[in-house]
Amino acid sequence: MPRHWSLVSCLRSFPQLVLAALGACLVLFIVGPLLRMLFFATPASLGAAIGDAEVQAAITLTVVTATAATALGAALGVPLALLLARKTFPGRRVVQALMELPVVIPHPVAGMALLLFLGRRSAVGGALADLGLEVVSHVPGIVAAMVFVSAPILVSGAQEAFRAVDPKLERVARTLGDSPWRAFRRVTLPLAGRGILAAAILSWARSVSEFGSIVIITYNPKVASVLIFDRFTTFGLAAAIPAAVLLLLVALGVFVVVRLLQPAARA
Amino acid sequence: MIELDGLTVQVGRFHLREVSLRVPTGGYALVIGPTGSGKTTLLEAIAGHVKVRAGRVLLHGQDVATTPPEERGLGFVYQQYHLFPHLSVRDNIAYGLANGRADRPAERAARADELADALGLTHLLDRGIHDLSGGEQQRVALARALAPRPRILLLDEPFASVDPTTRHLLRREVRQLHDSEGITTLQVTHDFDEALRLGDLVAVLADGRIAQSGTPEQVFRYPNSAFVAQFVGTGNVLGGRIVRTDENGRERARTDEVQFAARFICEPLELDVVAEREGPAHAVIRPEDIVVSRMELPSSARNQMAATIVRLERVGPVTQVHLDVGRPLVAAVTSASADEMQLAPGASVTIAFKATAIHLL
Numbered sequence: 001m002p003r004h005w006s007l008v009s010c011l012r013s014f015p016q017l018v019l020a021a022l023g024a025c026l027v028l029f030i031v032g033p034l035l036r037m038l039f040f041a042t043p044a045s046l047g048a049a050i051g052d053a054e055v056q057a058a059i060t061l062t063v064v065t066a067t068a069a070t071a072l073g074a075a076l077g078v079p080l081a082l083l084l085a086r087k088t089f090p091g092r093r094v095v096q097a098l099m100e101l102p103v104v105i106p107h108p109v110a111g112m113a114l115l116l117f118l119g120r121r122s123a124v125g126g127a128l129a130d131l132g133l134e135v136v137s138h139v140p141g142i143v144a145a146m147v148f149v150s151a152p153i154l155v156s157g158a159q160e161a162f163r164a165v166d167p168k169l170e171r172v173a174r175t176l177g178d179s180p181w182r183a184f185r186r187v188t189l190p191l192a193g194r195g196i197l198a199a200a201i202l203s204w205a206r207s208v209s210e211f212g213s214i215v216i217i218t219y220n221p222k223v224a225s226v227l228i229f230d231r232f233t234t235f236g237l238a239a240a241i242p243a244a245v246l247l248l249l250v251a252l253g254v255f256v257v258v259r260l261l262q263p264a265a266r267a
Numbered sequence: 268m269i270e271l272d273g274l275t276v277q278v279g280r281f282h283l284r285e286v287s288l289r290v291p292t293g294g295y296a297l298v299i300g301p302t303g304s305g306k307t308t309l310l311e312a313i314a315g316h317v318k319v320r321a322g323r324v325l326l327h328g329q330d331v332a333t334t335p336p337e338e339r340g341l342g343f344v345y346q347q348y349h350l351f352p353h354l355s356v357r358d359n360i361a362y363g364l365a366n367g368r369a370d371r372p373a374e375r376a377a378r379a380d381e382l383a384d385a386l387g388l389t390h391l392l393d394r395g396i397h398d399l400s401g402g403e404q405q406r407v408a409l410a411r412a413l414a415p416r417p418r419i420l421l422l423d424e425p426f427a428s429v430d431p432t433t434r435h436l437l438r439r440e441v442r443q444l445h446d447s448e449g450i451t452t453l454q455v456t457h458d459f460d461e462a463l464r465l466g467d468l469v470a471v472l473a474d475g476r477i478a479q480s481g482t483p484e485q486v487f488r489y490p491n492s493a494f495v496a497q498f499v500g501t502g503n504v505l506g507g508r509i510v511r512t513d514e515n516g517r518e519r520a521r522t523d524e525v526q527f528a529a530r531f532i533c534e535p536l537e538l539d540v541v542a543e544r545e546g547p548a549h550a551v552i553r554p555e556d557i558v559v560s561r562m563e564l565p566s567s568a569r570n571q572m573a574a575t576i577v578r579l580e581r582v583g584p585v586t587q588v589h590l591d592v593g594r595p596l597v598a599a600v601t602s603a604s605a606d607e608m609q610l611a612p613g614a615s616v617t618i619a620f621k622a623t624a625i626h627l628l
Contacts, residue, residue, distance in 0.1 A: 166349060168345055168347075168349045169349050169351060171311070171314070171316050171336070171343070172343060172345065172349050172351075172411075173351075173362070174314075174315075174316070174335070174336035174337050175314055175336050175337070175339070175341055175342060175343040175363075175412075175417075176337075176342075176362050176363030176366070176411070176412075176414075176415060177337045177363050177366035177415060178337055178366065179335075179337055180335075182366075186362075187351060190353050191352065191353055
């Protein structure tokens with residue numbers, strides 16, 4: 001039958017087909033390059049990359065610094081997120097806007113700003129150096145750059161998680177005999193916890209993927225992204241790819257974990 | 268005892284202005300008012316969740332201005348239940364028992380079980396709260412609030428979000444729990460019927476102020492402003508008690524839901540009514556359901572009595588006849604028949620109304 005029927009149905013679903021085609025283009029554009037790179041690396045070259053001491057050191061450094069940056073961001077950012085989500089205070093909107101600022105700043109610009117702010121000749125950098133904490137061209141510089149670019153993600157995610165908890169739940173807990181801190185610990189924290197964890201993982205991933213600001217403030221020791229860039233400029237594409245694929249796999253692993261956590265956090 | 272003395276609060280767009288109210292120990296008071304009149308704010312001010320601008324809140328004679336919510340010894344039930352979504356029914360109920368009020372774990376468990384039993388929740392204790400019905404959630408919220416044995420219970424529209432049948436049951440259960448636990452209760456509602464059914468005391472809140480307060484009967488019968496009159500409706504309300512008449516010679520179980528013939532006693536009147544329960548109640552009679560006649564009525568209406576006209580109030584085609592039958596009553600007749608019967612103040616008439624025209628609350 002139904003030539004005529006299928007023609008009608010084709011015409012009817014034409015708008016959906018256009019939408020699907022446009023969407024498919026974008027999905028291919030995201031997936032295509034990544035798949036191309038994954039298949040470019042041979043198992044042998046991946047094995048060599050895993051065994052490469054410099055690659056190992058860079059990935060270890062990346063994981064350690066990203067974890068430190070996330071911990072620091074969480075320690076400072078979760079309380080701020082709670083304030084922004086729950087309290088009204090003068091300048092709240094300004095603080096909110098400032099926390100979103102790093103997103104629009106090109107990363108090398110952020111790196112230069114950090115360099116000026118934390119360099120030995122600056123007041124802050126000088127004071128830290130006097131305390132024995134070298135920032136620029138040292139590991140703390142990497143952590144500083146990571147906090148700068150990733151903390152806003154953590155703050156906005158944690159803020160959303162706190163907003164999703166009805167403040168009346170805490171009020172109920174208070175009338176049931178809880179002090180403010182106890183109500184927060186027994187009600188708000190467990191309910192927001194998952195969302196905060198997801199935000200922390202996302203911010204960790206952002207730290208791992210950071211390059212532009214780190215390359216300016218601390219070229220050596222090299223984090224993975226800097227090492228990959230270094231290999232690319234020195235030895236070319238083929239030499240950089242195995243390490244790049246390793247980093248990609250780490251990022252994908254984190255991504256899967258976040259996706260598994262998120263639906264539950266939204267519910 | 269809850270005493271509010273010139274309480275003034277502002278939260279966002281909600282204002283309370285110089286609210287004064289007194290709920291005696293063990294009393295059940297209802298604050299009624301339309302949506303947005305500041306009812307929830309009033310409860311939150313008593314609970315200590317919002318800042319008081321002026322005036323005082325006294326709980327059992329003590330000014331609680333500096334007392335945090337957790338030390339005020341009250342239970343709070345919100346309209347939308349606000350159960351803890353990460354806890355089971357049991358843990359929700361027992362939540363307030365974990366605050367070291369000298370209860371040992373065994374006592375806590377016993378208290379949770381006791382309340383679950385009283386509210387018919389025993390079979391749900393180990394469930395999460397997500398698959399509970401509205402009525403079940405409301406019962407859990409009540410049990411949770413009652414568990415630490417508060418001396419004061421604050422209820423925010425507790426029956427507004429459940430279906431009518433459940434509402435009917437819950438109202439009765441709450442009143443029973445109130446009576447058995449002896450808790451001073453303040454409930455807010457937008458439903459005047461609820462006030463008549465439950466409250467010993469009613470306060471009408473309008474735009475952040477108490478427009479009128481008193482017994483439900485007083486407020487209903489003598490509204491002091493057009494707002495209150497419009498809000499509560501007009502009619503005859505008689506406070507009294509229902510007594511079963513044993514006319515068919517069979518005694519039914521007390522919990523029987525079936526209607527039965529009874530007498531409503533409200534000195535000096537004794538009315539024939541159709542009731543669902545015994546005990547204290549309010550009888551509401553709409554003015555247009557009362558038949559007025561100059562002669563004895565041959566009607567089958569059971570409730571027939573002599574009355575004296577106190578005054579007449581003509582409102583267009585309807586005339587309100589204010590009567591004295593030992594109690595004040597209002598009847599409504601068409602102005603045409605009022606003229607025809609030559610009704611006048613001081614005249615004696617016979618009035619009648621059917622047993623089914625008496626609405627028992």
